[in-house]
Amino acid sequence: MTQRNLFLLPGDGIGQETMAEVRKIIDYMNAEQGAGFTTDEGLVGGSAYDAHGVAITDADMEKALAADAVLFGAVGGPKWDAVPYEVRPEAGLLRLRKDLELFANLRPAICYPALAEASSLKPELVEGLDILIVRELTGGVYFGEPKTITDLGNGQKRAIDTQVYDTYEIERIASVAFELARTRKNAVCSMEKRNVMKSGVLWNQVVTETHKTKYPDVKLEHMLADAGGMQLVRAPKQFDVIVTDNLFGDMLSDVAAMLTGSLGMLPSASLGAPDAKTGKRKAMYEPVHGSAPDIAGKGIANPIAMIASFAMCLRYSFNMVKEADNLEKAIANVLDKGIRTGDIMAEGATRVGTAEMGDAILAEF
């Protein structure tokens, strides 16, 4: 039987509650479908800091590296606002991305039909929206050196962050975007600030070259990142796949996620390069939303983004396409039935908590 080895990192805040719902699905798949998932669990973020004084331990990093896939909840919260920069909750997430070399972050921004009214945009602008943001995740200003604060004397300090991109980093993320576009509407829009940033100039050149030599069949457009933000707000349906750097991807994917009205529902996948021998990619799956400390522990968080992240895991890490489709369909069915957590509550719908939502999805699965 295939061994399928998952490492769970629920993290902080609502991460615990939402991960519990994924565990139900894993247990069900093992019991009823012989899926053969094995799971182990670790600490990340504030919970790792509280237990061990770091944002993730080396031992847990080893487990993440050894797993077929990592499922990640969320990190952070006001409780850890004052911890030192090096061990702040986000450092755990950033180390996972970097050490697993998860350079490709896939962030679908889709608008669930049942939720079009929840968007702040006019419904006709977001109904049927289906964008995929492909964000570079291991380079740019997130990891470039120097990254320092220096005391200059006279009460003055100087902070420096460095945006660095090499050709190969841009080429591999562009290739991921073009490949994915071929399975969708075959259109890529690349976003940078080539009018201000040298990294934008190189980004633009390498994407153009990759397109010309390897993917001439895909439609390619370039947009300045600020104009891209505007166009996302003005007419999001013009986009299919958007490819952009780490920091612009952070901003633009959050804007895109909010447009859909489905923020509590959106999953993401972070993928590494295929292994030369086995063809397997390292991978981590996590909701786009954060740890929501204000509602943590109340049993009311929406587990759908976490469950949908597990569906992406089934699809991308285990090639369990039918199971992934079924799980996504189960989510859509539950929404169509008017079953809602508080964040997506609508008139006439049935309000449920985290566990009931998980159960309802499992019942449809």
Add this chain to the structure above:
Amino acid sequence: MTQRNLFLLPGDGIGQETMAEVRKIIDYMNAEQGAGFTTDEGLVGGSAYDAHGVAITDADMEKALAADAVLFGAVGGPKWDAVPYEVRPEAGLLRLRKDLELFANLRPAICYPALAEASSLKPELVEGLDILIVRELTGGVYFGEPKTITDLGNGQKRAIDTQVYDTYEIERIASVAFELARTRKNAVCSMEKRNVMKSGVLWNQVVTETHKTKYPDVKLEHMLADAGGMQLVRAPKQFDVIVTDNLFGDMLSDVAAMLTGSLGMLPSASLGAPDAKTGKRKAMYEPVHGSAPDIAGKGIANPIAMIASFAMCLRYSFNMVKEADNLEKAIANVLDKGIRTGDIMAEGATRVGTAEMGDAILAEF
């Protein structure tokens, strides 16, 4: 009589046409109100490159430095997409900002009541919207060194941009934001990525300290820039003044501008520090929109953003508060009468060109 010395840089694309409408207003104020404006005019962007091979000449820079205020149209267009980086159209704009030390960029995002329907957001979310984005304009990744592309051999290049902020740069822009908040709803939201960037950590510290020591009466909130982008889309009216760095300000102010549905209407002011002797600030005023090459030369561009930028000039550079108020009222009146350029056309409105729009505003002034 007061001498009021204006330097006009219409630039490229629709910059020419829209500046012509401001010239009418200047002529009128000189003739009818003895305003005593003197004007000179220069080249910037692609038009400067075509004439002189640079994005702005030293001679024009001298004039900009000597003027009481600079009025700037727009730069750029596909015609100059392939010119060398150092002399691309935007380099003229960036040199003006840097050499005039215009560190404070004020970008109001207001929703003209007559245009609430034009927003892609639901009207109730933007009706009455009045945000002021205060963007740092002479620091950060726009100007930090190194800023290079290096050939590494093996077909690999490395691009580097550097984000640098010193304490005093953050302090002075924060002070501008707090001062302006006091004239408005007394609330500032500071946005950065302190969870990822050292410059975000320092930004957060200095804004907090400036608030505590000099502006404790103002309400201060901190938000991560990605969450800020989300909140702008979700519920923009929660904000009064937003203060942020050069790059985040570029992205966030464009998103905010697009929210209003009034993109073709939004002005901006870029201000320097008050002169130690005279108290005068160097200043440049420009529309938020770009050069719109697709409609340039057709006489259909909306001149309102350029005229509203001149209103800001009257207010901030010449303390002509009554005249600024009147000019802004004239714009609102013309809109209320249903006079519209193509970009803001609505059913039942009267469609006019650039010159008629300018004339209509002048008639109400």
